[in-house]
Amino acid sequence: MIEILDPTELPRAREAGALVADILQTLRSRCEVGTNLLDIDQWAQAMITEAGGKSCYVDYEPSFGRGPFGHYICTSVNDAVLHGLPHDYALADGDLLSLDLAVSHGGIVADSAVSFIVGDVRPPESVALIDATERALSAGIAAAGPGARIGDISHAIGSVLRAAGYSVNTEFGGHGVGSTMHQDPHVSNTGRPGRGYRLRPGLLLALEPWVMADTAALVTDADGWTLRSATGCRTAHSEHTIAITHDGAEILTVPKQPRP
Known part of the structure; x- marks a missing residue:
């Protein structure tokens, strides 16, 4: 299903995006050396509930997971890149942490992810991974707009990732959002320009470039959810929800305040 929002629904989409971003x-x-992943999950639950939102993850039970997910946020550390199941782990100095959050608010879903390094140690490989996904995300957003095609976004994302020296996995990518978390169209992180669905005002897309340092192969953790790099290398993941407007693409998941 591809859902196109009515113009009167866009303010609610902005509110959902702002909530997820904040x-x-x-x-x-709050994440520092010693922070437990289970504490992050509890903090997310409290903030979602206080804002009157609804988690998209707690009851999430797709065919590829050992569901339901049962938690409020994905916490992926180091070699984990997607669907990281929160567990009893205290963050260490230099860990690369990816947080992925999807919330329904006012009947509309927003989805976003951020990767960052915990503590003072900054491994160059981790810095490069994060930088590549952030630049790829910016390129994908720049390629989006009314009349553009999904392939234009995929090509823009993939071009940045490949130029940075990374191979691209196509099993998981971006997607449409709306009244539910995962909708068509699928947005691969690499592709051919001029191909695929033509973008229309009112379409919401979650764009999410992610990479692994030296492989494109994933393995599933024993928890049945967490996806890790097959070689144990580090990974990164960046994501924004955008709205296609008559003027271009509006990023909905930008925080109100700049990060410290």
Whole structure:
């Protein structure tokens, strides 16, 4: 299903996006050496509930997971890149942490992810991974607009990732959002320009470039959810929800306040 929002629904989409962005920003500011992943999950639950939102993850039970997910946020550390199941782990100095959050608010879903390094140690490989996904995300957003095609976004994202020296996995990518978290169209992180669905005003897309340092192969953790790099290398993941408007693409998941 591809859902096109009515113009009167866009303000609610903005509110959902702002909520997700602000929760992620707050969680990021609280994450330090010694923070437990289960605490991050509890903080996310409290903020979602206080804002009157609904988690998209707690009851999430797709065919590829050992569901339901049962938690409020994905917490992926180091070699984990997607669907990181929160567990009893205390963050260490230099850990690369990816937080992925999807919330329904006012009947509309927003989805966003951020990767960052915990503590003072900044491994160059981790810095490069995060930078590549952030630049790829910016390129994908720049390629989006009314009349553009999904392939234009995929090509823009993939071009940045490949130029940075990374191979691209196509099993998981971006997607449409709306009244539910995962909708068509699928947005691969690499592709051919001029191909695929033509973008229309009112379409919401979650764009999410992610990479692994030296492989494109994933393995599923024993928890049945967490996806890790097959080689144990580090990974990164960046994501924004955008709205296609008559003027271009509006990023909905930008925090109100700049991060510290």
